Every structure is written in structure tokens, then in C-alpha cells.
Amino acid sequence: MTHDIRDATAADESAFRRLWAEYLAFYNVTLPHEVTAQTWARILDPASPLTARLAVVQGRVLGFALHHNHISTWGLGDDGYLEDLFLTADARGFGLGRALLDDLVAISRAKGWARLYWMTSETNHTARKLYDRYALADDHVRYRIRL
Numbered sequence: 001m002t003h004d005i006r007d008a009t010a011a012d013e014s015a016f017r018r019l020w021a022e023y024l025a026f027y028n029v030t031l032p033h034e035v036t037a038q039t040w041a042r043i044l045d046p047a048s049p050l051t052a053r054l055a056v057v058q059g060r061v062l063g064f065a066l067h068h069n070h071i072s073t074w075g076l077g078d079d080g081y082l083e084d085l086f087l088t089a090d091a092r093g094f095g096l097g098r099a100l101l102d103d104l105v106a107i108s109r110a111k112g113w114a115r116l117y118w119m120t121s122e123t124n125h126t127a128r129k130l131y132d133r134y135a136l137a138d139d140h141v142r143y144r145i146r147l
Helices: 010-026 033-044 096-110 125-131
Strands: 004-007 051-057 060-070 079-087 115-118
Touching (some): 004 096, 010 033, 010 051, 010 060, 010 079, 096 115
Antiparallel strands (some): 004 051, 051 060, 060 079
């Protein structure tokens, strides 16, 4: 499948929001509209570390990888964090997820980041098959306090 991986632009808002809604439905999550609006605003804000890379096929946005970087206490370089990766159901199995991940690895190397990491649901077996090709899951357990 011939594709382009590129940064999101203001013209991609409706496509992003459509994909974002599918992503939230996949995880059975509802977020307030303000959160989605703020996420989109952060993606477009050059001062924000959040970036959206889009997988585009024949002019259609079929997937995204949202990532940002942060300082690390475990090394000299920054870390890259893949916050969210999603492909429409009809776009899976054609190498677009791999293309998005390869793109982020290249960005991470070009920016001198020491590590790229991400999390996924333990039950997301399809995504984990792809992720296991890049790195093995580690033994960390996530804790969250909602404030």
C-alpha cells in the first residue's frame, strides 16, 4: 500500500477527529469534547511537544501516531513517548503501523533521543504482535492516581 507519513496540519482536523473518535471507541472510552479540542490545539501549537504523525493513503488519513519527548533521569538524552497509535480497521495489516513506528524511530534518532517507549493494553494482541517486533515488553506495572 503506497502511503505517506507526515505531520498533521490544520486541514487534517476533521480526519483526525474521526480517527480519534474511532480510537476512543476501540478502548470504550468517552472523553469530554474539551479534551479532544485541547489535544488538537496542542498538536498544532509549535511550542507544544505533542506531535501527530499521520498515515495517508491516496489522500485519506488512515492512522496516527501521537508522540512527545521529555527529559530523562535514566540517561543523557531525552526520551520519546508514543502516546497513542491508531489505524482504521480497514487499514490494518498493510504495514501502516510499522511505517508509523519506523517513522518515530527515525525521528527519535534524528533528535538524539535516548529511548522511544510506549504502553498498550495487555489484551491488545494485534498491536502487541507488531510491538514485539521492535522490543519485548518489560516488567513495569503502571500506577495512576486520578486527581
